[in-house]
Amino acid sequence: MKIIIGIILVISFISFAQEKDKKNENVQENENSSFDPRKTYTKAEFDAEVMKAVEKNMRRLGRSSIINFSKELIKKEDDLKVKELNFQKQKESLKIIKEQLDKKLTEIDKKQTNIISCLDQRDKDKQKRVGHMVDVVAGMRPANAASVLSVQDPSIAVHILGLLDPNKVSKIFNLMDKEISARLQKQYMTMKR
DSSP states (O other), X not given: OHHHHHHHHHHHXXXXXXXXXXXXXXXXXXXXOOOOTTSOOOHHHHXXXXXXXXXXXXXXXXXXXXXXXXXXXXXXXXXXXXXXXXHHHHHHHHHHHHHHHHHHHHHHHHHHHHHHHHHHHHHHHHHHHHHHHHHHHHHSOHHHHHHHHHHSOHHHHHHHHHHSOHHHHHHHHHHSOHHHHHHHHHHHHHOOO
16 A cells, blocks of 8 residues: 555656646645644544545546546555455464364363273273183082083173183083083184184
8 A cells, every 4th residue: 555655646746746837726725625734643534635635636637547546456455454354364263263173182082092991991800800700610610610600691601611621611511401501502612712
C-alpha cells in the first residue's frame, strides 16, 4: 500500500507542478478541505482523506482510468490483508488441533501399554497357577489325579495333562471313567502344542 500511495503522491506532485499557474485555485481548495494536519486520524479516516486527495489530484489530471485503477489496487491490497489474516487464523486453529490430537494419541498409547501389561501379567499368573496344578497333579497317585481331572474343566484338564509325563498321563486315562477319558483323549490329541 505504501508503494501505491507513493506512486499516487508522485503523480500528484507532477500534476501540482503542471498547474503552477492555478496556484490560487489550489489555495482555495485546500481551505475548503477537511484535512487538518494537527488532528490525529484513525486509519480509516486517514485512508478516506488520502483517497479524497488522490481523487482530487487525479481529476485535475483528467484521467478517470487512473483513479479507478488506484482504487482497484487499494481494494485488492485490503482484500489480500483480510485473506492473510484469515489464513493466519486457520493456521493457528490447525496448530491447536494438532496439539490436542498429539495429547490424545499420547494418552491412548499410555492406556494401550497399561492394557497390554495387564494382559501379560494375567497370562503369567495363569501359567503360574497351571504350573502349580501340574506340580500338584504330578505328585498325586494316578487314581487321585484321575478323579481330580475328571471333574475339572476339560480345557484346563487337557492343558495339565499336556504338561505331565506321558507315562503318568496314560495311567490317569486308564483310571478315569471311559466316557470322560475318551472325551479328554480326543481334546488331548487335537490340543495345540
